[in-house]
Amino acid sequence: xxxxxxxxxxxxxxxxxxxxxxxxxxxxxxxxxxxxxxxxxxxxxxxxxxxxxxxxxxxxxxxxxxxxxxxxxxxxxxxxxxxxxxxxxxxxxxxxxxxxxxxxxxxxxxxxxxxxxxxxxxxxxxxxxxxxxxxxxxxxxxxxxxxxxxxxxxxxxxxxxxxxxxxxxxxxxxxxxxxxxxxxxxxxxxxxxxxxxxxxxxxxxxxxxxxxxxxxxxxxxxxxxxxxxxxxxxxxxxxxxxxxxxxxxxxxxxxxxxxxxxxxxxxxxxxxxxxxxxxxxxxxxxxxxxxxxxxxxxxxxxxxxxxxxxx
Amino acid sequence: xxxxxxxxxxxxxxxxxxxxxxxxxxxxxxxxxxxxxxxxxxxxxxxxxxxxxxxxxxxxxxxxxxxxxxxxxxxxxxxxxxxxxxxxxxxxxxxxxxxxxxxxxxxxxxxxxxxxxxxxxxxxxxxxxxxxxxxxxxxxxxxxxxxxxxxxxxxxxxxxxxxxxxxxxxxxxxxxxxxxxxxxxxxxxxxxxxxxxxxxxxxxxxxxxxxxxxxxxxxxxxxxxxxxxxxxxxxxxxxxxxxxxxxxxxxxxxxxxxxxxxxxxxxxxxxxxxxxxxxxxxxx
Numbered sequence: 198x199x200x201x202x203x204x205x206x207x208x209x210x211x212x213x214x215x216x217x218x219x220x221x222x223x224x225x226x227x228x229x230x231x232x233x234x235x236x237x238x239x240x241x242x243x244x245x246x247x248x249x250x251x252x253x254x255x256x257x258x259x260x261x262x263x264x265x266x267x268x269x270x271x272x273x274x275x276x277x278x279x280x281x282x283x284x285x286x287x288x289x290x291x292x293x294x295x296x297x298x299x300x301x302x303x304x305x306x307x308x309x310x311x312x313x314x315x316x317x318x319x320x321x322x323x324x325x326x327x328x329x330x331x332x333x334x335x336x337x338x339x340x341x342x343x344x345x346x347x348x349x350x351x352x353x354x355x356x357x358x359x360x361x362x363x364x365x366x367x368x369x370x371x372x373x374x375x376x377x378x379x380x381x382x383x384x385x386x387x388x389x390x391x392x393x394x395x396x397x398x399x400x401x402x403x404x405x406x407x408x409x410x411x412x413x414x415x416x417x418x419x420x421x422x423x424x425x426x427x428x429x430x431x432x433x434x435x436x437x438x439x440x441x442x443x444x445x446x447x448x449x450x451x452x453x454x455x456x457x458x459x460x461x462x463x464x465x466x467x468x469x470x471x472x473x474x475x476x477x478x479x480x481x482x483x484x485x486x487x488x489x490x491x492x493x494x495x496x497x498x499x500x501x502x503x504x505x506x507x508x
Numbered sequence: 509x510x511x512x513x514x515x516x517x518x519x520x521x522x523x524x525x526x527x528x529x530x531x532x533x534x535x536x537x538x539x540x541x542x543x544x545x546x547x548x549x550x551x552x553x554x555x556x557x558x559x560x561x562x563x564x565x566x567x568x569x570x571x572x573x574x575x576x577x578x579x580x581x582x583x584x585x586x587x588x589x590x591x592x593x594x595x596x597x598x599x600x601x602x603x604x605x606x607x608x609x610x611x612x613x614x615x616x617x618x619x620x621x622x623x624x625x626x627x628x629x630x631x632x633x634x635x636x637x638x639x640x641x642x643x644x645x646x647x648x649x650x651x652x653x654x655x656x657x658x659x660x661x662x663x664x665x666x667x668x669x670x671x672x673x674x675x676x677x678x679x680x681x682x683x684x685x686x687x688x689x690x691x692x693x694x695x696x697x698x699x700x701x702x703x704x705x706x707x708x709x710x711x712x713x714x715x716x717x718x719x720x721x722x723x724x725x726x727x728x729x730x731x732x733x734x735x736x737x738x739x740x741x742x743x744x745x746x747x748x749x750x751x752x753x754x755x756x757x758x759x760x761x762x763x764x765x766x767x768x769x770x771x772x773x774x775x776x777x778x779x780x781x782x783x784x785x786x787x788x789x790x791x792x
Binding site (some may be wrong): 213217218219220221222223225226228229231235236237238239240241243244249277296299300304305306308310314316317318320321323324325326327328329331332333335336341343346375381385429438440441444445448459462463466467476479483486487 | 523531534535541544553558568596608609624630631634636637638641657660691692696712717720722728740756760770771774775778
């Protein structure tokens with residue numbers, strides 16, 4: 198009714214009015230739109246262009262697909278950094294996600310002190326990844342680190358372990374630091390999902406004499422399936438993009454063997470760490486990386502779609 | 509009945525045991541680095557495996573604050589975080605409002621363009637081109653570059669959250685304001701923005717955490733201008749410098765200066781923190 202009344206008032210007046218409003222809307226959005234295009238889309242175009250050039254930031258020359266040939270045929274370090282990224286991501290998530298889920302289930306029981314644990318277990322999540330890396334590299338330092346000290350005094354090891362001298366142990370420390378830094382947020386997501394599961398379901402299953410383990414796999418997990426799918430996607434994408442933590446712990450040492458893909462490419466862009474600036478080559482690696490990461494997310498979404506629709 | 513009770517109690521013991529162990533692992537690194545910040549450098553290098561310092565050296569903080577530039581780093585961090593928080597609140601709410609309530613040609617196309625940027629996950633790989641673009645405008649050696657990129661960059665998560673929040677507000681108020689001759693912009697400033705208060709608290713907390721903890725972008729923008737480094741960058745810079753071994757005490761004092769404000773803010777506003785992070789992930 199309202200609309201017809203207004204329309205009766207005179208449509209030409211209304212059109213003018215709407216026009217003024219939409220001009221204002223456009224004007225309000227324009228600054229952000231410029232910023233967005235400038236700092237989100239233009240960089241992508243920039244990378245697309247420079248992938249075909251050789252450039253040290255000052256001089257540049259067109260080289261066609263040469264950069265890509267180099268990535269795919271000659272640069273084994275790039276691929277091993279990509280492999281490290283994947284190992285780290287899935288290795289740490291294999292601990293982080295079950296841990297977060299376990300804690301969420303425990304906190305969801307609503308025993309005394311739940312609030313306290315919910316607040317404190319989330320604490321590491323508010324700390325910067327770079328700082329987390331710094332703290333862990335001190336804790337795991339070979340001669341003066343507390344971890345070696347504790348292990349020695351407990352009698353588990355005789356001599357201090359040089360955590361950062363071997364690829365395996367270094368990746369373990371990085372993974373540990375990353376789990377520490379991130380499990381809290383996943384725990385909270387799971388807790389939210391658990392709280393939305395109707396209580397009646399559990400009561401019914403109690404009457405039917407279902408044991409807790411069956412209950413978890415047959416009721417809880419399917420009910421939180423959609424959240425699980427999103428949380429896992431966020432965790433995978435976030436871990437694949439990990440960079441700060443590596444720079445603040447090993448910085449790729451020893452000998453570049455703990456480099457992840459983001460730090461590896463980053464160093465070529467900026468000539469960081471004594472490397473030469475190779476913008477063109479870095480751009481082509483960035484493109485290859487973006488495509489691979491997109492493929493991983495796509496495969497994940499495809500294969501996990503059952504999880505999202507489980508109830 | 510008896511057996512059930514016993515089972516329940518033993519279940520509770522396991523529960524508290526697991527929570528307790530995880531609690532110790534969670535809190536220990538923070539506690540350890542906080543205690544470490546009171547150790548002399550000598551003790552850190554030779555006897556760092558002891559948790560409690562043998563002598564509490566408060567001078568570390570004084571040295572870090574005065575000699576190692578942490579006074580500057582802290583004020584830079586505050587500066588950076590303040591402008592990013594305020595700026596993002598304004599741009600996110602405007603963007604959410606315009607996309608939800610505005611009508612103009614091409615709106616859906618622009619929205620799709622913004623959303624699709626979410627799927628291009630280049631992460632820190634676009635930092636170099638961003639820096640080069642900032643150079644064109646002469647903002648590549650100050651924190652203003654970071655602020656402008658973060659504020660104007662249209663954060664997709666924030667956009668989603670504000671947009672869906674505005675959707676829940678009744679349109680009746682702004683309909684009647686329109687009839688009274690309120691313009692589109694006036695409706696935002698005098699009706700919508702004040703109604704967004706609960707959401708703004710959440711956005712502010714989220715952005716504060718992000719800006720205060722950010723490392724790579726501010727680092728890149730202050731490479732040639734160490735006086736403008738924020739805290740995290742300053743601490744990492746100390747680690748990367750040749751004097752790293754001799755400045756662990758300063759680094760740890762700096763670490764405490766960087767994380768304690770964050771922890772206090774979190775303890776006070778933890779409800780908003782959790783609300784904000786979950787709203788972002790579930791709806792975004």
